[in-house]
Amino acid sequence: QVQLVESGGGLVQPGGSLRLSCAASGFTFSSYAMSWFRRAPGKERELVARIAGTGGTTYYADSVKGRFTISRDNAKNTVYLQMNSLKPEDTAAYYCHAVNLLEYWGQGTQVTVSS
Numbered sequence: 868q869v870q871l872v873e874s875g876g877g878l879v880q881p882g883g884s885l886r887l888s889c890a891a892s893g894f895t896f897s898s899y900a901m902s903w904f905r906r907a908p909g910k911e912r913e914l915v916a917r918i919a920g921t922g923g924t925t926y927y928a929d930s931v932k933g934r935f936t937i938s939r940d941n942a943k944n945t946v947y948l949q950m951n952s953l954k955p956e957d958t959a960a961y962y963c964h965a966v967n968l969l970e971y972w973g974q975g976t977q978v979t980v981s982s
Contacts, residue, residue, distance in 0.1 A: 869893035869971050871963045876976030879953055883980070887948040889963030889973055897921070899967045901939055901946040905959035905978075915961070916948060931957075953980045 875887040887903065902917040916937035917926040925937055936949040946963065958980050963973035 871965060871971055871973035873961065873963050873973045873976040876961060876978045878979045878981065880982050881953060881955060881980055883953050884949070884951045885953065885978060887950065887961055887963075887976060887978075889946045891944045891946070891963075891965060894965065894969075894971070896944040896965075897941040899965040901937075902964040902966070903937060903946075903948045904962045904964055905957075906962070907956075907959040910959075912962075913959075918946065920967075950978070953978075955980045 870892045872890045873887060875885060877885060879885050897920050900917055900919050903915045904912050905915050906912045913928060915928050915931055916935055918937045918939050922939050927935060934950065934952045939946040958978060960975040960977050962975045965971045
């Protein structure tokens with residue numbers, strides 16, 4: 868059974884940091900590109916960051932470049948999103964996503980940036 872379980876969300880003040888984790892199981896993790904998407908209320912789903920299966924190639928949305936870092940530990944079947952210098956506009960539900968020939972989604976974790 869495939870599972871993607873996110874954790875690490877919460878309430879943080881502007882300028883603060885959070886690290887999201889996504890623990891994967893039920894598929895060959897290292898063969899899948901892993902991504903973080905987010906959806907804010909009233910907005911379209913947005914690709915935030917992506918990392919190749921080997922971890923050698925990454926992509927970031929312009930809105931998070933220089934502030935967010937995606938990484939993965941294939942030995943632990945886990946992908947991370949380090950979020951620094953958080954802004955109120957980063958407030959959203961964040962979803963873990965795996966893609967190869969098939970794709971899988973996590974259930975999401977809420978990030979709220981507010982003073």
